[in-house]
Structures are given as C-alpha cells and as structure tokens.
Amino acid sequence: MLSLLLTLEYDGYDYSGWVKQKNVKTIQGELEKAFFRVCQQAIWTLGASKTDAGVHACDQKVLVKIPFQPRNNAFFIKTISKSLPPNINIKGYQVVASDFSVRMTKIKEYVYTINDNTYDLFNHRYELKVDKLLNVKKLHQISQIFVGEHNFAYFSGVKEGEEIATHRTITKIYVKRTKTKKVEFHFIAKGFIRYQIRMLTQNILACYWNKISLEQLQKDLNYPPVGKTTKYCAKPYGLCLKKIKY
Incomplete structure (x- = not known):
C-alpha cells in the first residue's frame, strides 16, 4: 500500500464543494473518477479541508492510498492529473507514512x-x-x-x-x-x-x-x-x- 500526499489546486466555482456526493459534481468526486480511469479500481482519498460549494483552493492537501506500487510515481501522478477536468490540477505530491494524518494540520x-x-x-x-x-x-x-x-x-x-x-x-x-x-x-x-x-x-x-x-x-x-x-x-x-x- 502506497500513501501519497497530493497538493491540489482547483477552481471550485462550478462544483458542489470538495466532498463527493451523489448526482452532483464535486472536487473529490472528479479526483476519484480520474484515479478510476487510470487504475481501473476505486482509490481511497481524504482531503485536509472540506471546502464549500463554489470555494477555490491553491493548496488543498489530499491523502491517497494506492493498493499497488506504480513503476514511476511522478509519471503516475502526471497521468492522473491529465485525466482531471482543466479546472483541477495536481501541483505536486510526496510519499508519506502509512499512518500520516492529513487532517492534523498546524x-x-x-x-x-x-x-x-x-x-x-x-x-x-x-x-x-x-x-x-x-x-x-x-x-x-x-x-x-x-x-x-x-x-x-x-x-x-x-x-x-x-x-x-x-x-x-x-x-x-x-x-x-x-x-x-x-x-x-x-x-x-x-x-x-x-x-x-x-x-x-x-x-x-x-x-x-x-x-x-x-x-x-x-x-x-x-x-x-x-x-x-x-x-x-x-x-x-x-x-x-x-x-x-x-
């Protein structure tokens, strides 16, 4: 299991907030769809902040659990980012410990x-x-x-x-x-x-x-x-x- 901390930026104007919901577009929902398109399986994600509908982010942090080891982490994340809508972008990532708590911010x-x-x-x-x-x-x-x-x-x-x-x-x-x-x-x-x-x-x-x-x-x-x-x-x-x- 690979734990990654993503740095995400997005224009939230057209979205119903961060948290995924049924029948509406959300940032988390679009991110998980992008992972599914590339990985062909559901990928677990958790955001550091639950931004409201219409709110933007320059530095949202997202913990992602990958149940396999990609051959090249940088290429893998770049592929995921390209699969996202143009108003959502993965700015960067880092490998973190399996017990990393994304909500425990300073x-x-x-x-x-x-x-x-x-x-x-x-x-x-x-x-x-x-x-x-x-x-x-x-x-x-x-x-x-x-x-x-x-x-x-x-x-x-x-x-x-x-x-x-x-x-x-x-x-x-x-x-x-x-x-x-x-x-x-x-x-x-x-x-x-x-x-x-x-x-x-x-x-x-x-x-x-x-x-x-x-x-x-x-x-x-x-x-x-x-x-x-x-x-x-x-x-x-x-x-x-x-x-x-x-």
Whole structure:
C-alpha cells in the first residue's frame, strides 16, 4: 500500500464543494473518477479541508492510498492529473507514512478577495464585487475582535444536533490591499468550521457599513444566541484555501 500526499489546486466555482456526493459534481468526486480511469479500481482519498460549494483552493492537501506500487510515481501522478477536468490540477505530491494524518494540520490560511474597483471580467469568479471603495484600515480594526479563542457557534453553519466543536482559535486575521488594488481578508488558524470564514467576512463588512454595531458583534461572539445563526454570509466564490502547513 502506497500513501501519497497530493497538493491540489482547483477552481471550485462550478462544483458542489470538495466532498463527493451523489448526482452532483464535486472536487473529490472528479479526483476519484480520474484515479478510476487510470487504475481501473476505486482509490481511497481524504482531503485536509472540506471546502464549500463554489470555494477555490491553491493548496488543498489530499491523502491517497494506492493498493499497488506504480513503476514511476511522478509519471503516475502526471497521468492522473491529465485525466482531471482543466479546472483541477495536481501541483505536486510526496510519499508519506502509512499512518500520516492529513487532517492534523498546524496552519490553514484562507483568503477572501473583494474587488471594490473596476469590474474584472477575467477574475469575477474569484472575488466579491462591491460598489464603493473600502477603507482597509477600518476593516482590519473590526476584524480583530474575532482573533483568539471564541465560541463561533453563531458564526458557523453547524446545525442543531451536529457534534462539531464551535470553540476555535483564530491565530491571525489581517486585511490588506494588493498590488492589483483588490482587498484581501486573510484568516489563519489550525482549522475552521463550515461557513465560518464567509460569515465572519460578511459580518465585518456589515459592521463597516453600519448594518450591525461592533458592540453587537462582540455580544454575539461572547454570548452566542442559542439555536441561531447570523444572516450575514459572503458569497463562496470570493474564498480560496491559500495554504496548509503540517
């Protein structure tokens, strides 16, 4: 049995997320189809991060268990990559121990991109377009209330009855303007909850636009309303899994 850790990049706009599902296109589903076409047998895969529908990745990590030893690992992976749709690519791979845990990451970094300037036809699938110029310094200041350990129950997609821990620690959040004049929200932590980053992003924007006060955000963070979830959630296509470190 050969254990490989793949580095995958993909445009998730046309997919229903990472996790394979029946009757819909997913990244994991397309990856396993590519392996089946080449290997003529089902190949087990497990992703480090369950990206949502429409979300992109530059550095998704995928553990793959191959029940045989290819003659040439590099050629084998290259063949698999060529069998994938053009919006999914295997950037690289490495051989790992049989007990390697792909979910035990040290750092995950996600980036949410906002275009507050001229419409960009060739990047509209990867950014949220807003009409007014944003004050990056003010956005950064608002974002800092979410840094540290908190109960993010109100700012997540956890459903009632799900056994998912909502106490998480965000190591760092920073907002910057890029050389291309776009605005980027960077979120760094060991792990995130479903919809968490998109909800935090939209709540930061809502506070910036005076739709919700900073005091109310702080209250919802310190005392999450039982059984309720914020109504603010940014569009998925602005979000990208930027980096994973072990």
